[in-house]
Amino acid sequence: MHTSDSTRFPRFSLLTWCWSLLLALMLSACGGGNAPAPSAEARQLSGGAAGPDPVPADYGAVVQQLYVAYFGRPADASGLANFEAQLQAAGAPAGIQALASAYNSNPALRTLIDTLGNSTESQTLYGAGNHVMFIGAVYNNVLSRDPLIAGLDFWAKAMDPGGLPPAEVALSITAAALSNSSAQGQLDAALIGKKVAVAQIFTAQVPAASYRGKQAAIVARTLLNTVTADTDLAAFQTYIDQAIHTISNQ
Secondary structure, eight states: OOOOTTTSOOHHHHHHHHHHHHHHHHHHHHTTTTSOOOOHHHHHHTTOOOOOOOOOOOOHHHHHHHHHHHHSSOOOHHHHHHHHHHHHHTTOOSSHHHHHHTTTTOHHHHHHHHHHHTSHHHHHHHTTOOHHHHHHHHHHHHHSSOOOHHHHHHHHHHTSTTSOOHHHHHHHHHHHHHHOOSHHHHHHHHHHHHHHHHHHHHHHHSOTTTSOSHHHHHHHHHHHHTOOTTOOHHHHHHHHHHHHHHHHTO
């Protein structure tokens, strides 16, 4: 029977379809399209390229948050690089809340955090007072305010004998502030973000040879204490420059 051109299957399309079907069957028989990608180790053993290593986590902001929590100041360049490397080696998460959650399950991380909390600078800053004084000092360094009664009572009970050590409390207060969705919590989170941003700018710009010693730490700490949740970073550059000038000429 004669078939019109409008209903006849084009020869070229039919040929293409046959080749596609044959190729799919061949790939299926060989496992094509379903085999997992070879691992980097397998590629190395077979002489192939191993591919790029995983990108290291960005710990810059986390380290600055830790410095604010334990020292009340921006990190110095060498301390920043050293602590970033140690967090990387410990396999620590790059977020402050995740860091607080991993404190008890990651021994290497716990040792690092305890080193900050037990350091001479941190203990000098917070003193050897009672729990109430310690918590109030942490709040003022991290959040630039006194704790509310409910918050003070919560953390004081958490530090009762056999409870949380001071090093973990300083970390937990910062993490809790960042996860608090209340109006006050949002202000606290915004303030921490601004302090970290200023700290990052300061660390990147201050001469490493000048930023050392107690006096330099006091200047840097005073700088962060003037930051608010509404701080305009561009306008605040003037104060960063002044602090760096003071430190460089001490």
